[in-house]
Amino acid sequence: MIRFTDVEKRYDAGAPAVSGLTLEVPAGRTTVFVGPSGCGKTTSLRMINRMVDPTSGTIEVDGRDVSRTAPHELRRSMGYVMQQGGLMPHRTVADNVATVPRLLGASKGETRRAAAGLLERVGLDPALGARYPAQLSGGQQQRVGVARALAADPPILLMDEPFSAVDPVVRAELQAELLRLQRELSKTIVFVTHDIDEATLLGDLVAVFGAGGVLHQFAPPEQILSAPADGFTARFVGRDRGFRALAFRGAEELTLRPVSGYDAGALARVPRLARGASLRSVLDALLAEPARIAVVEDAAGRPAGVATLADVAAALDAEAGR
Numbered sequence: 603m604i605r606f607t608d609v610e611k612r613y614d615a616g617a618p619a620v621s622g623l624t625l626e627v628p629a630g631r632t633t634v635f636v637g638p639s640g641c642g643k644t645t646s647l648r649m650i651n652r653m654v655d656p657t658s659g660t661i662e663v664d665g666r667d668v669s670r671t672a673p674h675e676l677r678r679s680m681g682y683v684m685q686q687g688g689l690m691p692h693r694t695v696a697d698n699v700a701t702v703p704r705l706l707g708a709s710k711g712e713t714r715r716a717a718a719g720l721l722e723r724v725g726l727d728p729a730l731g732a733r734y735p736a737q738l739s740g741g742q743q744q745r746v747g748v749a750r751a752l753a754a755d756p757p758i759l760l761m762d763e764p765f766s767a768v769d770p771v772v773r774a775e776l777q778a779e780l781l782r783l784q785r786e787l788s789k790t791i792v793f794v795t796h797d798i799d800e801a802t803l804l805g806d807l808v809a810v811f812g813a814g815g816v817l818h819q820f821a822p823p824e825q826i827l828s829a830p831a832d833g834f835t836a837r838f839v840g841r842d843r844g845f846r847a848l849a850f851r852g853a854e855e856l857t858l859r860p861v862s863g864y865d866a867g868a869l870a871r872v873p874r875l876a877r878g879a880s881l882r883s884v885l886d887a888l889l890a891e892p893a894r895i896a897v898v899e900d901a902a903g904r905p906a907g908v909a910t911l912a913d914v915a916a917a918l919d920a921e922a923g924r
């Protein structure tokens with residue numbers, strides 16, 4: 603667990619970059635710091651591993667004040683991933699990934715095997731280990747950055763806008779990959795982004811920061827979307843928040859129509875969604891499908907029934923008590 607208590611950071615005589623930050627990052631979960639540019643997210647993240655020291659206040663990791671721990675010792679228990687990979691250009695990918703194991707005294711053979719395993723773990727072909735960073739795509743470089751951060755198997759991962767510089771398709775792949783990895787690894791992840799969609803997708807908890815490094819709301823993502831704590835958060839969460847909030851509700855809320863009421867040939871052409879799909883993906887599929895119907899499957903992947911826009915609306919009204 604990482605605890606900020608009344609933390610303030612001023613870089614110079616100017617306005618504080620972070621002010622009065624009190625917050626508890628739970629162990630084994632993903633906590634996202636989100637907010638517009640310049641609101642102190644990176645500063646807050648870097649105070650955890652002492653790349654930056656606070657002006658006042660304390661930060662504890664598992665009850666231990668970080669100001670009393672040597673930075674190099676601290677960083678051994680924390681992987682750090684930055685926006686642009688931060689890879690060493692003149693070292694191979696495998697050497698980049700295995701930097702920390704090497705420093706910790708692993709042999710050449712051990713480090714090579716460890717690097718191959720780590721590359722696989724983040725969804726890369728281990729053969730890429732022989733290449734140089736510039737010979738990889740942006741998305742592949744970010745995966746290498748994640749593999750490197752995982753190399754010493756640290757309990758904490760600090761990630762500063764790791765997916766911001768890649769295109770939207772690759773970004774969605776990297777996000778899915780991180781969710782999969784986190785299900786396997788249960789690290790304590792602190793993830794910084796300016797993108798509220800990314801924050802609500804990845805975060806078990808989301809901290810919304812505003813100007814002057816002020817924390818506006820710290821809550822599970824569904825609560826940030828459905829009940830923004832103040833005007834700033836409501837504006838930041840934005841116009842699509844009603845739609846985004848549907849990501850936290852499932853197709854099982856729908857009262858489906860019997861498949862027998864529809865022409866089988868027509869049904870074969872409409873979108874099919876798993877029973878566990880979110881209402882957001884059901885609504886999106888319906889909006890994209892000219893026939894405005896979609897098939898929802900049962901647990902075995904057979905058609906359980908048909909959903910229409912009216913059925914999504916009915917589920918929303920049912921929950922709202924209308």
Ligand SMILES: Nc1ncnc2c1ncn2[C@@H]1O[C@H](COP(=O)(O)OP(=O)(O)O)[C@@H](O)[C@H]1O
Pocket residue numbers: 613614618619637638639640641642643644645646
């Ligand atoms: N090394 C630095 N020296 C002086 N000011 C800084 C430094 N790093 C960040 N700042 C300032 O602190 C504020 C917060 O920055 P930062 O933590 O990088 O925000 P974010 O990551 O949310 O964009 C900004 O006003 C920024 O200009």
Ligand SMILES: [Mg+2]
Pocket residue numbers: 643644645
């Ligand atoms: Mg930043």
